[in-house]
Amino acid sequence: MNLLDTDEFPLLLKRGRWALALTETGISLFLAVWYRDRPTAAWVAMILLVAYNAVVLLQLSRLNSKRIRIRLLVILDLLFLGNAAFYTGGATSPYLGLCYLIVFVAALFGDLMGGLSMGALAGLITVGLGLMAPAPDQWKVIRDTxxxxxxxxxxxxxxxxxxxTWFTRYQTSFARELEQRRTEEAHQRERELAREIQRSAMPTLAPEFPGLTLTLHSEPSLEVGGDLSVFIxxxxxxxxxxxxxxxxxxxxAAALVATSIGYLLPYLDPHRSPHQALVRLNKDLCERLPDTSFATLLYAExxxxxxxxRLWNAGHPPALVWRARDGHIETAACGQAPPLGLFAVWHAPEQELTLAPGDLVVLHSDGITEARGMDEAQLLGLIREHAPHGPRALVEAILARVQPVGTDPLDDLTLIVCQRDRAF
Structure with a gap:
């Protein structure tokens, strides 16, 4: 966050400027009365001083809009100091000009205490020199210098x-913003790389397979997600x-684990022994994942x-089978095993079903049933209504319910619908 966005710093400058303006105006009024021999010049100087402070305060009032002109403030302050030096003879007296220069340098390097100390020292020296002047001019020299x-x-x-103070805090704020921007850019590049890696590991379209009509939809809630889908x-x-x-x-973190499962599962040769492949996958995840991390998985052949x-379920939402003959929906929920990555010893019973021509199978992640406007009963209702029209129509109807146009998913969404062709 930029320093100019805070209320603390503008308030500090405004209060300081008001205090300074009132002090300077009071001194000017005193001098305008005191310098009876030069009343016009004194009053002109006071009017210029009031106008000068009005311009400065007007600039400070624009701090919150980030349109303050720091250079203009510095120039105005230098003009005022030059005006003060002129009215005290600093512009015509080599001695006074040198003293003012010394006081300026002390103030630049010593801030307030340095400027006051050197100014007091120069004033004492001037008092001493003034006392050495002729008697009628002593008080006038001391008073004027x-x-x-x-x-x-x-x-x-x-x-x-x-x-x-302002520049130090501004530099700190700017450096912090720059570091945050660099960090965010680095994280964005990492997320983009992870998204590309996950896209290369996860299919975006269902493959064509003889005797089946397949439809896939997968969408992460963030740049990357923890859902996975694999076709072997x-x-x-x-x-x-x-x-x-x-x-x-x-x-x-979830995306990296999902991507690794997507790469590893085909190499475990699940067609030879699906259960053995899942056992080996569980062992690998137990060795690599933290104790609190796990993955649910539903494997179908x-x-x-x-x-x-044939189905093996490791803690995942069950498959839903729509029967084309009578429109009945069967939930394949029996024999569910624990999720993968939690227990070293893992076993999942096999469940076998027979699909008639036209029967349709729905596999989904919990992001479908936990989305806004959707629960298990409503999902079953959508299947009954749209399954007769085929996998694509069913997927479109479900997505229209869980993800209205123009909204982002609250959770990762993955939906696979496959139908045994009626030719079989």
């Missing part, structure tokens, strides 16, 4: 101290293995030629 060294030193020191075809045996899963959590569907 000594007080101004203290005033100029204090004013310059105060101004320098305020400007140093075995054309030689006429089998299609598919997995849908959900890693606990969101964001980068379809043989459309004979209509066989």
């Amino acid at each position: 000594a007080p101004y060294f203290v005033i100029v030193g204090g004013f310059t020191g105060y101004l320098v101290a305020q400007m140093k 075809p075995d054309l030689a045996r006429g089998r299609l293995g598919l997995a849908i899963g959900d890693v606990a959590g969101k964001g980068m 379809l043989e459309p030629a004979v209509g066989r569907l």
